[in-house]
Amino acid sequence: MSPANVTINDVARAAGVSKSLVSLTLNDRPGVKTETRERILQTARELGWTPHPGARGLTTRRAYALGLVLRREPRTIEVDPFFAGFIAGVEAVLSDRGNVLVLTMVPDAAAEERAYERLAADKRVDGFLLTDLLAEDARIPLIERLGSFAVSLGEPLGGSPFPAVTRDYDPGIDDLVAHLVGLGHRRIAHVSGDERMLHGRRRRERFERAVHEAGLTPVIVPTDFSPEQGAAATAALLDGEDRPTAIVYGNDPMAIAGMGVAHERGLDLPGELSVTGLDGSQIGSYVYPSLTTLDNDPAGFGQAAATALLRLVEDGEPGDVALPPARLVVRASTAPPAGR
CATH class of the missing domain: 1.10.260.40 (lambda repressor-like DNA-binding domains)
Structure with a gap:
């Protein structure tokens, strides 16, 4: 048997x-x-x-499942390696504990609210993993009202009754700007992400501060974090009168898309244009030239978030988790600007 x-x-x-x-x-x-x-x-x-998870749920009133509701375009999830790594880290914890992940994609805020209400009412999940925190995030009071649990990636503005898993990007961004300035770059642009999301706004603000402290004027082009908008922003910067010698992108997929635009225009990378990302993924080490970025470890994010949420659900222990700071990973996509 x-x-x-x-x-x-x-x-x-x-x-x-x-x-x-x-x-x-x-x-x-x-x-x-x-x-x-x-x-x-x-x-x-x-x-x-x-034990079969469903049978355990009947006796313990638990679903043995965690929920992840994503309000993003499916295309963005498809091309962003962060979510693949994050989900792999979550699954590594859940499979070892006999739990499962319930993933739901939604198109807008109304559908997102309905998804949380449905999953909580049907007792299909024991708690939620919150990504892409917003400046005014309605999900936190909603989940509290529904009587469920949650763990957020990042510290919400105004506090939260739920644990947060955080990683400090400030030292890495400071080191990245210092690296570019030390190479001789004076025209440094930032293709930022969706600033409705706290991590997009916070990265942009830290970049601006670091560039100002270096005595330079930052150039900011906002996007929605998608490779398509990253490519369009790159084209706009390269067509401008005062073309930057270095571009810092809000995530690695946008940086890779920007490198493609520069290659198509015949630019030498990194001789004529240095390029960096901000949330290191494995794919960045395989592009040409290999991408300078910040180490992010999305699988580690997933493992920490799932562990913290299970600890809250099972033991009632609401503990924040501070992951190691994001560090600068220098690869081949940055070099002194032409003429230096």
């Missing part, structure tokens, strides 16, 4: 006890003698028995 087919009836038969005693033991309920409990648990281990 394979472990996947073992039932509590099989455990009861092998341990020489009733099915009810097995059920009480496996659900950690009182009423079972210590020696009997130990014999049942040992038998279950030997047979390779594992």
